[in-house]
Amino acid sequence: MTKLNSKIPEGKLKDKWSNYKAHQNLVNPANKRKIDVIVVGTGLAGGAAAASLAELGFKVKNFCYQDSPRRAHSIAAQGGINAAKNYPNDGDTVYRLFYDTIKGGDYRARESNVYRLAEVSNSIIDQSVAQGVPFAREYGGLLDNRSFGGALVSRTFYARGQTGQQLLLGAYSGLSRQIGLGNVEMFNRTELMDIVVIDGKARGIVTRNLITGKIESHFGHAVVLATGGYGNVFFLSTNAMGSNGSAAWKAYKKGAFMSNPCFVQIHPTAIPQHGDFQSKLTLMSESLRNDGRIWVPRKKEDAVAIREGKKRPEDLPDEDRDFYLERRYPAFGNLVPRDVAARAAKERTDAGFGIENNPKKEGVYLDFKYAIKRLGRDAIEERYGNLFQMYEKITDDNPYKTPMKIFPAIHYSMGGIWVDYELQTTIPGLFAAGEANFSDHGANRLGASALMQGLADGYFVLPYTIQNYLAYEFDTPRMDPKTQKEFKKTEDEVKARIDKLMNIKGKQSVDSFHKRLGRVMWDKVGMARDGKGLQTAINEIKQIRKEFWQDLKIPGEKETLNVELEKANRVADFLELGELMARDALARKESCGGHFRTEYRSEEGEAKRNDAEYMYVAAWEYKGDNKEPALHKEPLQYEEIEVKTRNYKTA
């Protein structure tokens, strides 16, 4: 079995990153010009990496499937970004941010990576301010902070309810500058179709131009995947319609390991589903839990009456409301981490207290009445105005007057491509950054930490670590994909798969398959899982996959803009990824973070970890179609942290 080498530097935790930087190899300025780096993705991770690498002097080729790099899904992040600045003087430190992230991740993340993340967090805020990101400020002119789940300090910086947008536009401005200067060649509306590996090293990618349908190849001395998360395997999620797992899946099939694919985050506060036509779920930011109180009716008959429209929630007196998070978790109350909040909502609705009249009677309230009384309507409007507007447009309800309806939804993938300390995958020269890698969030991500990780990877980690690899690559001459045979072979494989999809000429649409897959995933690989269900899921997914390849219908031609073909390419990969997620969940016979196996829980119903047997990162190796993948294990060692049962009941 291959041994996973996570390349954690020597020394004390707090010295590792400085030691690494002090001793790593760097590329000299004259040689940087001779090196091409491919960056796939223009979100926080990809956009920041592409801009920073170009500033250093590398020649960068940057790719995204949208019509502009500014539209990567990072744009949709609402609530905020963490950093250990301790501006509010409430006791924050780099160690505390590190500790909270490890604990929030239920002790399933790599200590050294997380410490580095906390260490560079402050520079991200400095960088963004310098770019003109208009963070919220106090009247004295200094930056304002808010609280997020899983923390006892206020360390979250924000720009209204549009933090992701502003941070991304910051990175995008840096990227635009480099494109203008000719240091980055930008490929919009271009989708990665495969990765080219030559003599064991990543040397480029094959893409499809989404407008012309043309298959093209691009050479790079190294390839960075910053392609975001795979939450859309569930069909309904808070991700953008085009978010996909395909780039990660291609990497997996070329030999990169896939880590902890079953660790997906279910966000407790999205707008509940309301119909079959629904195409996505809309998030209501976690920041709302700063000021909103979550409740369901205390009496079942009230829940029924509300669902039937016979009672209004605002008329229910306080004593008839069950503020179940405050009741169960007095220390953290409404600000418990996401997995805990999501499961508690499911527990109440499963018990019959749900308030929404959808098929499964799923929904709970998030109420601002108390905050409006305490702070006034204007203060609430200033903090959350755009979220309230968004909510009203979707639901036709006014959250200033009546409580918001919310329910958990698939939101984020903690799992992803396995990377070492340098963010390098098991394929030399292939790196993964941002949500696409698995590295920092363990089994559950804390709010406002994904933006931090994406920008940490892109601005401050990758531009260093990639040089330790490229230092040996500057004398590799640029290859011409038109004459190099491995490029040609990969292109042919890509074309063959497209032909295969186009030639099925069956009867069912891509979306119909995607929806079926999503239902299996949500019911059996979602918020609560068990061995039997997971086994059934694996069989059902195989069946859907088989039908997909026999009965898929794609109208139109391949060598032109063809949205159905784009979707088919992504769903074909989801149909394989979904199975691996179920396998991973089946193999992990414990509950931790977002992975809740109903067989493994405490008497109080909380997730029960099994540290003796499962304190490892699962890393799956592809062994061929129709062959069982191999499971590798990276043991996790905690030197600076005492591993405890997570407890949000007392501080």
Added chain:
Amino acid sequence: MASKNINLKLKVWRQENAKSKGQFENYDLKNISTDSSFLEMIDVLNEQLVGENKEPVAFDHDCREGICGMCSLFINGQAHGPDSLITTCQLHMRKFKDGETITIEPWRVGSFPVIKDLMVDRTAYEKIMQAGGFVSVNTGGIPDANAIPIPKPNADEAMDAAACIGCGACVATCKNSSAMLFVSAKVSQLALLPQGRVEASIRAKNMVAKMDELGFGNCSNTGACEMECPKGITLAHIARLNREFLCANVKD
């Protein structure tokens, strides 16, 4: 408001590619929930078309929550449809009546050529941003974020301007096809902040020059853009842009 189902007649612009002529096609759509979004309604149409072995209508979209700026569309003659301060993806079918005919067209602007059906090419916006929509700082070596206090009203106003999503509705609505609202949003945001102040005039000059070069029209202050902007970007930013632009020319 309780949801109900409505029937619709759609008049949709179909165009094979940038070079072909294009024409309206009519479609009947039944049983659309008033709770569904406008784009979900088009999803239903497209499923129907795929079922009939016809090519679905191509349109741009991604986040479906009003923030990525990918969606566009003229709906019954209005950019982003009849509701105010929202994008097409946030528009819901409760704004339409049973039996109504809805006309759906792409942005019609020379600088944003049609790619297919309802999709247009907004690369011109990218070029304007590349010409100056940034603060010239590299990654790293930056002073502490709190080193320079910024008055809250300035930060708030900068945020108002920064809310632009780059959708192109302002250009599409303007009778001169001017991109002034879009350009002013960036110029104004950065001019309001000390970090961006340093390059404020040169930025204005470079972005406006690029805008002219790309064939966008002049601003004659009709204000139509402001009415249709889904993010409430106001003409006040154009005024600030003009001041910066004037400054740049005085210095020259």
